[in-house]
Amino acid sequence: MATRRKSSSTAGKPEEIRFEDRKASPDDPPLAPPKLGLILSASALFFAPFFYLLFYHYQIEPELRRSIAINAAMSFGGFVVAVRMIPVAARYVLRRNLFGYDINKKGTPQGAIKVPESLGIVIGIVYLVIAILFQHFNFTSDSNWLVEYNAALASICFMILLGFVDDVLDVPWRIKLVLPSFAALPLLMAYAGHTTIIIPKPLVQYVGVAVLDLGWIYKLYMGMLAVFCTNSINIHAGLNGLEVGQTVVISAAILIHNIMQIGASADPEYKQAHAFSIYLVMPLLTTSLALLSYNWYPSSVFVGDTYTYFAGMAMAVVGILGHFSETLLLFFLPQVLNFLYSCPQLFKIIPCPRHRLPRFDPQTGLLTGTKDGTLVNLFLRLFGRCSEKSLCIRLLIFQALSCLLCFGLRHFLAGWYK
Template sequence: MAYAGHTTIIIPKPLIPYVGLKVLDLGWIYKLYMGLLAVFCTNSINIHAGLNGLEAGQTVVIASAILIHNVMQIGASTVPEYQQAHAFSIYLIQPLLTTSLALLCYNWYPSSVFVGDTYTYFAGMTMAVVGILGHFSETLLIFFMPQVLNFLLSFPQLIGYYKCPRHRLPSFDPQTGLLTGTDDGTLVNKFLRWFGRATEKSLCLRLLAFQVFGCCICFLLRHLLAGWYK
């Protein structure tokens, strides 16, 4: 409701002959996308969870990527309005990043502080706001690539196609201290089924490494695709 920016997208050069336009105004469809993005970001951190340090850790990784992206775009642009939008994003993402880093110190395995819905909703909505009002909502979605994958894996259970228990956590073996993946459709369980059993700490590190990989892919895509719009 607060968004008063453009609703247009620039068509990549290779697609212009097929679309017939260089700039396409999506109108209400673009605003619908942003509304859905806000809902997704708010809930995606909350459902990609269940391990000590995972919720705060993924927020730190994404917030760091957003901050780097904003600095890069301010340096690359000469349009004051565009620079101001990314500066506004920096003003909001810096407090989120620093407070999440402090929280991560206590939320890391073995955790002495648990984040719960209060933090995950706050973190997701903050990143949605900076992405929408900073005018990089498409890039933001790519930063959330692991969360998108987790949502797609979870979708059949979320809509009730398969039985969806209240907590879709992996099973814990107290004798070995290892986690085993269940049949539930979450990225946490998928990682355990794909790569074998692991301790909670090592599994969290793998998932955060995958988050870093997703953010790097986003930067690579923007660098490669930038020439398509000139």
């Protein structure tokens, strides 16, 4: 989380750009190197089970394996490009005075450092390039999935644009809440999948049917899911690495869930839907890992609303087109709890400050929870004061446990619930 300083220019007169302005200021410290050791450990933890399931555990068609392998190779290329592009982009945003100060380090030397803001724009652009180029290797011009694939990319691209606009213009909260509904329009208009839901077996006797067609209500639900996923990532924030970290954990869970569904199913269309989800979520995971290498504590860059909006929309899209929105909401359990806990402040029932962050003690380096309705503050009140890094790790462990709970529920309720 950061306080932002805008460019200073005379009202009504565009700022004059001189050659000297285009050079990085000598007062700006160089960007810290990426924490690649941390990323290597995290990547092994996430990708080892995925590739084990893909190549050894399940008997998956060679053609599908080939497509997933190509997507994985391109996604790794995206990771490398993003790691190299972030320092370059950081210099450009600093030249335009798009930077912030780390509020959770106020009163320390680190709290006085200008931190480049809105570096999520780099991740969004690299992601889109990978996703667009991948079409050449996987889809034909008459593919049934091509329209929805491009509609998904259009929604994600729209959300990146709106997120960057928010970073630059500092859009009010009431407008932030509705921005994702506009970005979701390309996907909703192009969606040609089913609009039915399977009624849980214990409720069939009360509803009267096992499969219920919701029609336009289903599309309304899809739009609301996109709004929730996008904003929930944005409000569960405020610590170095938390926004990107939760995206990485959820993306890894989505990746493993998809390969498990492909391996356990014999329905070609069902398999293709989950493969479609893999094609979109794998580059999100790898490019997010690149951003995490710079955003992990102590952050040398801030991700901005550009990234949180982009990541939320990308995960909503894969959940919608992969037809596992219920599972996606279980992966988002911490975000659901944080949203419900935040509702009194978000809807102005009780006062809501601009930044709902913990209190930082520069003498001890510890954070203390406030009465603001966020999971960040709740964890501090429940488990006591701790450092920013320790708090972020605790929250990410909670995120991972929520994903494991989802896998457990699906295993134990299989055959009884649906």
